[in-house]
Amino acid sequence: MIAYVPAATLHAAPPSAATTAAQDDVQARQRAATEKLLKDLNRQTGTIPIAAAKAELNLGDRYYFVGPEQSRTILVDIWRNPPAAANGVLGMVFPKGKSFADDTWSAVITYEDTGYVSDDDAKTIDYNAMLADMRKSDEAQAADTRAQGYPAGILQRWAQSPTYDGGKHSLVWARDIKFDDTPEDTLNYDIRLLGREGVLSMNILASMSQLDEVREAAKTFASVGSFKSGARYVDYNAATDRKAEYGLAGLVAAGGAAAVAKKVGLLAVLAKFGKFILIGLVAAFAAFRNFFARLFGRKPALEASEWEAPSDEDKAG
Template sequence: MRKVFAYCIITCLVVASRAFAGAGEDGLDRYDLLGPEDRLTASFTYLEGKVVLNNGAVLSVPEGYRFLNAVQGRTLVERLWGNPQNPGFLGLLLPKPGSRTANDLFGIEISMDESGYLSQSEARQLNYNILMQKMQQRLAQDNNWRSRRGLNAVTDMHWALPPVYHESDNTLQLARILQLGKNTAVLNYELRMLTRSGALCLTAVAPIGQLEQLQALMPAMGARVHLPIGQRYLDFNPHTDRLAAWTEKMRRMGEILDAHHFFQGLLNTWLFVAVSLLMVLFIYIMQYVHRRREMPKQLFRVDERLN
């Protein structure tokens, strides 16, 4: 569970906070002028067109965007923006300065989550209330990490929209609102494209008012990522591939907390106990009857000496 959603909470939070701070700046100030590190960012090579990610997937960079590969993206996200390491990091999509989306979107992180195969039946039965509770429980630990680095704490987190799973393209959309401090809130919108071994994640950070735009943008972004044969969702091999065990555990936790499933489980437990007692009683009665049948008949003999 930790590997699956830890980075969803923290990833790009610093991007958002710095973007808010520089919302009134023009040109390349949003991404390229980061104080003393501007010489480093000026050395970055941004890619356009079709880009091959480290996992073999092909990304068609949309018009108005530029792409930083995994090495340079890690430098920007982890070293300059202060985010924690993400082992599955594949790159970063940034709007071009002056583009139509430059003021609407801070960035989209692309990463691979190798948490295991998630079946459609499990995806349909995920308990998102339990999922949110798990992420909220991590806030205290994450806030300690942020406070040591002088970053705003996440004081609240909740769903911006009810999570949605689309069976047609095997994607899961998770939209969260993160409250940073008292006066700043950002939208964290994640599109999880289910794969054979987990999910390819596109996580966008944007101002709070861009929810409707991201609802249309993120599926379009996902359509621009093409997984190679062998990594697709339909390539799953049940004999060799690992299942996402955490989802089954989360689903069962949700069922336990659900009143209907609780009483159904309680009823099933009492039925099991009653049937077990009846079986024990039946075995005891059969043994008693069997012993009675095997008892020898008493023969009465007359002692002749008594005559």
């Protein structure tokens, strides 16, 4: 699982002079990166093509889109997430008049070429049972998560129970997640638009105090995305097209713990769609950016270079 390291200030010992100097250096670089990006930010409005998904976002002038390169700068250089957090991110969306430097929500846009996801299970999924399984799994994994130096997150409830719109082929749900040592719960709103060849994902990252605002935004976002002719859900050809090995339950479970994914048969295709499985997990932790005092606050436990996996040569040495 990809996870994010909590702030170094979780350690009880007071920081040394060297540590303080390093933190000051990180904050200075964050500040410089923020000021530069705010000046150069390319805010795109109107209809935004998402070529990788054969889709587009019809944002109008209420929201604006930031492309993948500047999104990576926001996620990695400024919010101090590991570089892997930006892999596969096609862009981010913010409300008009706000930016990554404000206390506002943002939406991370991704697409996964999973194949056609059947909605045949739409009316038979017991989401209350799934919620209970997710919570139990979070609780069971909490000790190991803390032992690795990460804050444990426990699912509290559905902030919005999963709802599927069969006409728009969109699945929307929201989770209330409690992370260790945070005064406010994290809100993770998930929106999935089903297409002929895969799923366009919009993960809205916010805090629970923004629930009302984000709920309204989510209603809009469930309609702003559309696949182009030939790539739409209704264009699926069972005789020729690849089909995912899971349905709507799998999409929801993909944003939860492995134990839940296993119950709906999702782990059987982990080798094929591992990246897709991780997207929901990454988004959930990305919503936790405020824990890092995301703008000019506390330094994460690792520098960006240290997030990179060691090479075989390094391991051998």
